Amino acid sequence: MTERNTNDSSTSQHIAAWARSRRLGGTKRSSLGGASALFAAPLIALAAASCGGGSPEAATGQLTVSWLIGGSTCAGSGLATVEVTLVDARGPVDAGSAACQVGNYVFRIVPEGQYRIEVDGFPAEDAIATYSGLVETVVVKANFPNAAPAVALTQNPGGIDAIWFFDNGQLCSFNGVDTVELSLWNPTTGVLVAALDYPCDLSKRTADPTAAVPNPIPAYPARGALIAQVYAGTYTLWARGKGTASAAALVWAEKTVVVKQARVEEVMLELKNCAEKPNSSLCGI
Numbered sequence: 001m002t003e004r005n006t007n008d009s010s011t012s013q014h015i016a017a018w019a020r021s022r023r024l025g026g027t028k029r030s031s032l033g034g035a036s037a038l039f040a041a042p043l044i045a046l047a048a049a050s051c052g053g054g055s056p057e058a059a060t061g062q063l064t065v066s067w068l069i070g071g072s073t074c075a076g077s078g079l080a081t082v083e084v085t086l087v088d089a090r091g092p093v094d095a096g097s098a099a100c101q102v103g104n105y106v107f108r109i110v111p112e113g114q115y116r117i118e119v120d121g122f123p124a125e126d127a128i129a130t131y132s133g134l135v136e137t138v139v140v141k142a143n144f145p146n147a148a149p150a151v152a153l154t155q156n157p158g159g160i161d162a163i164w165f166f167d168n169g170q171l172c173s174f175n176g177v178d179t180v181e182l183s184l185w186n187p188t189t190g191v192l193v194a195a196l197d198y199p200c201d202l203s204k205r206t207a208d209p210t211a212a213v214p215n216p217i218p219a220y221p222a223r224g225a226l227i228a229q230v231y232a233g234t235y236t237l238w239a240r241g242k243g244t245a246s247a248a249a250l251v252w253a254e255k256t257v258v259v260k261q262a263r264v265e266e267v268m269l270e271l272k273n274c275a276e277k278p279n280s281s282l283c284g285i
Contacts, residue, residue: 058111059142066104067119067151069131074100077153079131080124087116112142119151130261132156156262157231160184163224164200164239164253164269167277172200177241177250177271184227184257185236193235198225200241223266232261239269240282249274252282 084105085095121131131153177200184194241251253269274283
């Protein structure tokens with residue numbers, strides 16, 4: 001069982017990003033030094049005692065956080081380390097980590113109150129969480145061994161950054177293409193995972209329909225068309241370029257894409273002319 005004492009002057013800054021960082025501050029020292037400090041400390045303590053000074057410490061309790069991975073294990077999910085973050089209304093309060101197989105983390109001294117618990121799972125030597133979970137509300141009672149509901153860790157999805165170009169080396173306007181339709185298919189199940197339309201010239205894009213990239217990936221600086229919320233697996237990506245004068249595709253592209261957990265895969269699509277290199281599945285209406 002891994003333990004962490006939270007009753008100190010250190011603070012932890014939790015950041016959901018490609019890499020996590022921590023900013024720990026030390027205890028502030030007295031400006032008194034030398035012989036003065038030897039006499040000052042007893043006098044201050046005596047004054048506080050005689051005047052009833054000093055503020056009472058907040059009542060605290062213990063909080064145990066456990067986790068589980070539905071239908072799998074730490075080894076089966078490739079998780080080596082789990083990070084637990086305790087958050088109150090003001091933000092992150094404390095955080096710590098433990099080996100995934102330990103199964104729990106103990107905050108020994110937690111001020112009583114209401115908290116949210118965030119748990120992230122990391123593969124070995126990887127700063128990107130591939131699994132995450134949370135419990136929205138946990139109430140910690142003073143002088144009590146509190147236990148939070150087990151946090152269910154689920155896979156963090158990734159995404160696809162689709163970038164296209166024409167096989168003739170020309171631009172969208174030269175090829176008469178105004179819109180590019182993207183379709184993402186699961187070839188195993190035949191399920192359409194995503195279908196999005198983009199202006200052929202992405203510089204004319206006014207808003208990205210998938211700009212909200214899944215946790216823990218921050219705002220991703222996509223070079224092309226971003227397809228988010230795609231779970232790990234192998235997919236078929238179709239692209240069909242159309243003009244304003246016809247509903248039929250003028251150009252097409254097809255590519256197999258392997259998506260990894262919590263990562264965005266950049267995919268280059270070469271658009272081919274339907275008249276010169278027809279594709280029966282993609283060149284129709």
